[in-house]
């Protein structure tokens with residue numbers, strides 16, 4: 001992509017009403033635009049990052065054997081009264097049609113839709129297990145939305161639902177889903193600071209699990225067991241008498257963290273009200289056992305920004321960066337176009353800064369945007385023998401040929 005084609009521009013200052021660092025940097029660099037508190041537009045650069053995150057998640061969910069579907073955001077009140085969540089879910093957006101006076105909810109989660117859907121297709125033990133997921137926008141009527149894209153009133157979530165004939169089968173799938181989540185966070189570059197965290201299981205199971213990433217921007221407090229590399233969340237730490245549920249260790253480290261994902265054994269909580277049943281081998285009718293598994297995409301992206309930035313701007317992890325290379329043309333139009341074509345032909349994603357701007361401006365914008373490799377083509381670099389290559393997270397630059405750069409990136 002050529003930067004001159006982008007309608008967005010970087011800006012020196014973030015809007016005054018934006019308190020969160022993740023949103024400040026994303027707005028200044030031209031990734032997102034704030035529409036109102038908790039609601040953001042993904043601008044072209046932001047959508048590139050979003051798609052990277054989305055693809056990682058999609059690949060890991062498909063590897064779990066789940067098939068993708070897309071459910072609507074708008075849902076009827078009846079589905080929510082059936083489970084009692086019309087009244088009990090505090091942050092459910094509810095409204096009334098001006099014409100019909102019917103009441104609706106904007107989906108905050110989709111158990112109320114996926115359960116009756118599966119009822120139309122699952123009849124026998126032969127139809128189980130099965131799993132389906134979507135990547136879709138969710139709505140939550142947050143009282144406070146001050147954490148930038150970490151807590152939105154509208155945001156994107158990957159929600160996976162699994163359906164099983166018995167608890168053993170759910171347990172097995174739950175373990176696999178846990179590993180898939182670890183893979184997602186590792187691939188997205190935030191794995192090192194992300195902990196599998198024990199949380200309250202509700203009325204059906206002892207624990208559920210969250211994935212919590214340690215950052216000072218986090219709204220949650222977690223207690224980390226260094227021996228087991230797991231954590232316990234705030235709501236159950238008292239019940240566990242401040243001890244690790246795996247090894248009994250009482251030396252737990254307290255940290256601020258943000259919840260980037262959660263997994264939950266729903267058991268029959270939703271299959272019961274929607275009469276999602278199957279006929280077992282012995283002919284008896286049983287309720288389907290369910291699990292649900294969520295990852296917030298905006299939140300993952302915002303968490304990466306909270307973890308990886310410096311005073312000059314964002315430092316994207318390679319796998320979710322909008323481009324692999326930021327090519328800065330300093331007065332060498334013809335050469336720059338040639339390099340841009342050559343890299344593109346080799347399948348390397350390049351943002352070419354072809355704008356009519358000063359070198360200082362281009363360097364500052366490149367640091368702010370935070371693409372992992374900055375490549376400069378200038379009179380000076382040509383005289384030195386090629387292009388000047390610098391990693392965003394290093395201060396040293398290196399002169400190399402375009403072929404050497406391609407080899408480096410293909411490794």
Ligand SMILES: [Zn+2]
Nearest residue numbers: 225228244247
């Ligand atoms: Zn432990």
